[in-house]
Amino acid sequence: MPDVLTYVLHFEGAFNKNSLGAVSEGAARAEEIGGQCHALVLGGDDLTDELCSSLGAYGATKVFRARGPEGLAQPVIDAMAKAIDDQGHGYALFGGGLLGFEIGAGLAARKQAGVTMEVTSVRAEDGKLVAERPILQDSQISVSRYRGDLGIIIGRINAFEVVSRDGGSAEVVDLDIEYSSWSTQASMVQRGEQRGADVDIEGADVLVAGGRGLGQAENFKLAEDLASAFGGNTAVAATRAVVDAGWYPYAAQIGQTGKTVAPKLYLAAGISGAIQHKVGMQSSENIVAINKDANAPIFEFSDLGIVGDLNKILPKLTEAIKDRKGS
Numbered sequence: 001m002p003d004v005l006t007y008v009l010h011f012e013g014a015f016n017k018n019s020l021g022a023v024s025e026g027a028a029r030a031e032e033i034g035g036q037c038h039a040l041v042l043g044g045d046d047l048t049d050e051l052c053s054s055l056g057a058y059g060a061t062k063v064f065r066a067r068g069p070e071g072l073a074q075p076v077i078d079a080m081a082k083a084i085d086d087q088g089h090g091y092a093l094f095g096g097g098l099l100g101f102e103i104g105a106g107l108a109a110r111k112q113a114g115v116t117m118e119v120t121s122v123r124a125e126d127g128k129l130v131a132e133r134p135i136l137q138d139s140q141i142s143v144s145r146y147r148g149d150l151g152i153i154i155g156r157i158n159a160f161e162v163v164s165r166d167g168g169s170a171e172v173v174d175l176d177i178e179y180s181s182w183s184t185q186a187s188m189v190q191r192g193e194q195r196g197a198d199v200d201i202e203g204a205d206v207l208v209a210g211g212r213g214l215g216q217a218e219n220f221k222l223a224e225d226l227a228s229a230f231g232g233n234t235a236v237a238a239t240r241a242v243v244d245a246g247w248y249p250y251a252a253q254i255g256q257t258g259k260t261v262a263p264k265l266y267l268a269a270g271i272s273g274a275i276q277h278k279v280g281m282q283s284s285e286n287i288v289a290i291n292k293d294a295n296a297p298i299f300e301f302s303d304l305g306i307v308g309d310l311n312k313i314l315p316k317l318t319e320a321i322k323d324r325k326g327s
């Protein structure tokens with residue numbers, strides 16, 4: 001069957017953005033192969049008819065609502081397997097993230113289905129879906145075509161754009177699930193907010209990104225001062241090296257395992273330009289890099305390169321922008 005099933009994570013009455021991207025992508029691709037996109041949600045009384053049917057605004061025609069613990073992989077695998085057995089979906093599509101990987105892999109094992117992870121593009125070909133994923137440090141594209149009844153597609157985080165449609169409302173169908181004994185062994189002890197969840201780097205026009213060259217967590221103040229001098233829609237971003245070191249929140253990480261951004265200006269301070277970082281910011285309109293090493297790889301894909309010590313350059317830049325703005 002050409003129908004696509006997606007899983008939609010929710011928390012405190014709001015759907016996860018990555019999941020909404022999966023619904024949008026699933027709907028667009030399902031239409032190309034003559035199918036529909038369905039969504040599965042799992043939770044308690046918070047999953048009202050109104051909330052569930054609102055997924056129609058992203059292209060879902062039907063929403064399967066199951067009662068069960070939200071945020072754990074095994075119960076979702078049970079629920080998705082049941083929906084697929086009942087409805088005969090041809091594809092299951094996930095927005096990525098750790099939970100998406102876990103559910104997708106578990107579902108692949110359960111249904112003996114082919115799975116492709118870190119997918120950045122899905123297209124229709126001869127009435128079937130084809131998944132593309134970058135390989136070999138993103139220098140090549142690997143193409144997956146699926147055999148059998150079910151193909152599983154797990155996106156790279158934020159790879160699928162959220163597209164809302166006017167006036168969509170999905171049918172809500174309650175699903176009775178008999179959970180496997182192992183699925184009820186784990187329970188959610190605490191569900192916390194992502195560190196730095198308030199940092200909106202994806203929507204920013206200007207990003208001041210800091211890397212290990214900042215030397216220590218406290219020096220992120222140099223990047224923050226510059227960002228506030230720019231004002232407006234400006235935010236601070238970071239490399240994985242520094243978020244792993246605990247210098248800045250994970251929510252600000254750019255790159256392969258972080259966020260993909262395309263601001264008007266990306267100012268990289270003390271960032272070497274590793275391929276895993278580059279893939280998350282290379283589409284920026286203008287890239288300005290400050291690095292003390294003239295041979296740093298970041299200069300190979302920067303529009304403007306400044307060779308020097310960021311400790312001297314960032315404060316001067318901040319002052320220059322303040323002067324220019326008269327603030």
Ligand SMILES: Cc1cc2nc3c(=O)[nH]c(=O)nc-3n(C[C@H](O)[C@H](O)[C@H](O)COP(=O)(O)OP(=O)(O)OC[C@H]3O[C@@H](n4cnc5c(N)ncnc54)[C@H](O)[C@@H]3O)c2cc1C
Pocket residue numbers: 210211212213214238239240241242253254255256257258259269270271272273274275276277280290291292293296308309310311
């Ligand atoms: C599977 C995998 C996934 C990964 N995913 C990501 C990801 O999503 N995002 C990501 O960013 N990385 C990711 N990485 C890590 C990546 O390979 C690099 O290690 C990381 O990007 C390096 O971060 P950095 O540029 O801050 O540090 P470094 O590579 O240590 O670079 C620091 C730079 O600062 C410069 N510098 C030092 N002092 C100064 C100074 N005073 N003034 C100016 N310049 C100075 C140095 O010359 C150097 O170029 C991943 C790695 C793997 C294996």
